[in-house]
Amino acid sequence: MNAPGSQALAYEVPAVPSLPSFPLDKWYVAGLGWQLTDTPVARTLLNKPIVLFRTADGQVAALEDRCCHRALPLSTGTLEGQGLRCGYHGLLFNGEGKCIEIPGQEKIPSKARVPAYHVRERDQIVWIWFGSSEHPEPSCEPPAYEVHSSGEYLFDGDVYHYDAPYQLIHDNLMDLSHLGYVHLRTIGGNASIHMNAEMKVESDDASVTVTRHMPGSVPPPTYVAAYPFKDRVDRWQQIEFHVSHLRIWTGAVDANTDDLNDPQRGGFHMRGFHGVTPETDTTSHYFWTMATNPQSDHEAIKAKVIEQTALTFDEDKVVIEAQYQNMCRFGARPMIDIHVDVGANRARKIIERLRHANHSSA
Structure with a gap:
């Protein structure tokens, strides 16, 4: 108890900087x-x-x-x-x-x-x-994307607004096993082949690459509409994650005609750029382009691929927004992981590490 006439000392507790919502710099x-x-x-x-x-x-x-x-x-x-x-x-x-x-x-x-x-x-x-308070000025140039400037591809794109956090879009793009269930009308295919595809995951401090091969597949509707495949195809999916964007190279060659590990392989190509930028903590912008390599009737095939890509993203948007609505409805309930989640989980770890790095340097 304070003595009469005395005054209690007031101590101000310094504010602890909050963890930034998104990686900076x-x-x-x-x-x-x-x-x-x-x-x-x-x-x-x-x-x-x-x-x-x-x-x-x-x-x-x-x-x-x-x-x-x-x-x-x-x-x-x-x-x-x-x-x-x-x-x-x-x-x-x-x-x-x-x-x-x-x-x-x-x-x-x-x-x-x-x-x-x-x-x-x-x-x-x-x-x-x-930038963070330490790096308000750019410390590097923005990434190049030669697919748009090489002249080897035709491309177009647009932007979607999502009522969902940006990392749910990352999760969706890092795991293309869902194609056989969500995208049957466009780029899907046999669900069992998608879920059992040979998959390789590589990562470093800033990126994750997921490579999936699906030999002997039936080509999905988008592929058939865009390329003169003979019958079965050998498909590939290469997903390259960076914090601010993803690059996804998918396509197919006629079965047993080309090496899927050859960077110069032929066949039908779809090269997608996916700029996933948070709007707020709970909403996102999704800037996308799709590039392809028509063998004939170039503008018509490009238009078909862009139309099919937009239909695919329409389907993804319904799923992701419904997923987030349900997460809000049920609250912080645990979710299990399965084998297709490896790439998405590594991407989340990169983002979390960078958020903490920004926090510690604040």
Whole structure:
């Protein structure tokens, strides 16, 4: 008990930095190049409201989606030759976030600016840097994706919005055994062959690669529609996981005609780019492209492959969102692992390790 007239000492307990929701010091996918044209695009990425736009000289810019004057989203504004004009009082911002014009006012306050993000466009993919307090500036260039620029493939793509956390999308893409159950109308096939496929999993500190071979398969509908297979095929699936994106190379050759370990093998190819970017802790953006190698009737075959790919992703979206709704409904109930979960589990360990590394350096 304190003596009369005395005062208790007040101790402030220092706040413990919380574990970041997502790995930082990474380039994440913010969009596909052709999505940025003559209007600003609003996106929330890693819980940050951002406006993306293309400047008059073709460069991509990304700013905090909030005017520093009266907080209107800048994404509701208009693009002009010099930058992005706010739709409330007309303040004009350049690609670095600096206000360069205030209508009716000659002097521009030095504080009239909004935060800008580091963005790069490479191989028609728009990347945005989310750095930690230690590394606010990019420490490397964004990944290359030569499939888009080599001239060897035709491709197209789009974006999906998921009402589910981004790692559930990772889980789905890392485990293609589900094709025989979820995608019977498109890229599926015999479920037993998928579940019993020869599988090899390799990993390091930053990536996981899952390789699956399925010789003697009946080609699924998408393959038959796109390529003149004779009968049975030898299929392959190669999934390469990185924290911000996955690269999936699938395809098939006529059975017993080519070595599935030969990187130059022929046959029908589908090379998918999957940029999985968290919107919030519970929602996600899924930027995808699919590239293929038609042997004839190039544009028609490409269109068919893109259509079939979109149908496949429609099916995945239904499953993943229903899965997450049920997880919310039942709460933290245990789930078992089976043999097809090895790749997805290793990917989750990488993300968890990187989150803790960001936490310890904060």
